[in-house]
Amino acid sequence: MKRRIFVTLKNGVLDPQGKAVHHALxxxxxxxxxxxxxxxxVELDVAEGTNDAALAEMCEKLLANTVIENYxxxxx
Amino acid sequence: xxxAVIVFPGSNCDRDLAVCLRDVTGQxxxxxxxxxxxxxxxxxxxxVPGGFSYGDYLRSGAMAARSPVMQAVVKAAAKGxxxxxxxxxxxxxxxxxxxxxxxxxxxGIHFVCRPVPLTVENNQNSxxxxxxxxxxxxxxxxxxxGNYAADEATLARLEGEGRVVFRYAEPVNGxxxxxxxxxxxxxxxxxxxxxxxxxxxxxxxxDDGRRVFESLLxx
Numbered sequence: 001m002k003r004r005i006f007v008t009l010k011n012g013v014l015d016p017q018g019k020a021v022h023h024a025l026x027x028x029x030x031x032x033x034x035x036x037x038x039x040x041x042v043e044l045d046v047a048e049g050t051n052d053a054a055l056a057e058m059c060e061k062l063l064a065n066t067v068i069e070n071y072x073x074x075x076x
Numbered sequence: 077x078x079x080a081v082i083v084f085p086g087s088n089c090d091r092d093l094a095v096c097l098r099d100v101t102g103q104x105x106x107x108x109x110x111x112x113x114x115x116x117x118x119x120x121x122x123x124v125p126g127g128f129s130y131g132d133y134l135r136s137g138a139m140a141a142r143s144p145v146m147q148a149v150v151k152a153a154a155k156g157x158x159x160x161x162x163x164x165x166x167x168x169x170x171x172x173x174x175x176x177x178x179x180x181x182x183x184g185i186h187f188v189c190r191p192v193p194l195t196v197e198n199n200q201n202s203x204x205x206x207x208x209x210x211x212x213x214x215x216x217x218x219x220x221x222g223n224y225a226a227d228e229a230t231l232a233r234l235e236g237e238g239r240v241v242f243r244y245a246e247p248v249n250g251x252x253x254x255x256x257x258x259x260x261x262x263x264x265x266x267x268x269x270x271x272x273x274x275x276x277x278x279x280x281x282x283d284d285g286r287r288v289f290e291s292l293l294x295x
Contacts, residue, residue, distance in 0.1 A: 013180070013225060014180070014183060014223075014225075014250065016180075016181045016182065016183050016184070016185050016223075016250070017181060017185070019185075020185050061142075062134070062138065062142060063134070065135055065138070065171065065178050067170075067176075067177060067178040067225070067226065067227075068178045068180060068225055
């Protein structure tokens, strides 16, 4: 079964890549973009029955750095 | 002084660090490959060098921090062996939980590669005793992810406990409190983004980094 892990920067953590992309969008003439934040999507193909606790442990131990990042687990 | 330098796939300052340690201590360090799960007996110092371990996959230092050799480094650090992480080595030590905080993408996006002025904030430890407190020195940086981040409580604790060892004396990468190097609570693990091993050759005219290793030798 497939699961998607979204890893995003915590609120308040500066995202220089997001800022640069925001600037580039403005440069291309796209107005009305208030903010851009960039994160990661990790797609996992895991054994049937893998529970969310196991996935959360993967996030805590490796996939996210919880000092600066949040994670969210979704069924794909 | 018995030292070791850890080498990950993608490390590129391991040899500089080894040459510097041999020069200052008179004893060549053991070179330890990342797949090793045991370290030599009786080490005084473990150096975690700069570079791009595992291609900076996932996050800088993230993969290296979970490698077999780092489990051994974490155990050695708990026993009091001194650990020095430089640049990518600093990123590895934060990812391994040996030092607080995280190193994020530089605030200005750009890779920063130049000599920068640093202030030695604290000389009451094994890594900087040969400097004067408040001394201004110049050491090279070369990094893309050197923007030190930690929550306010952690920053307050680091400042209050004198655990900010080096601070940038001018804006470099957006680091919180201009932090360039921090030390752990026990005083045996230090990480810094600037490269003291690149400024340690007495013949080259720029040797402000050398006293980090002289301090360790004297400790």
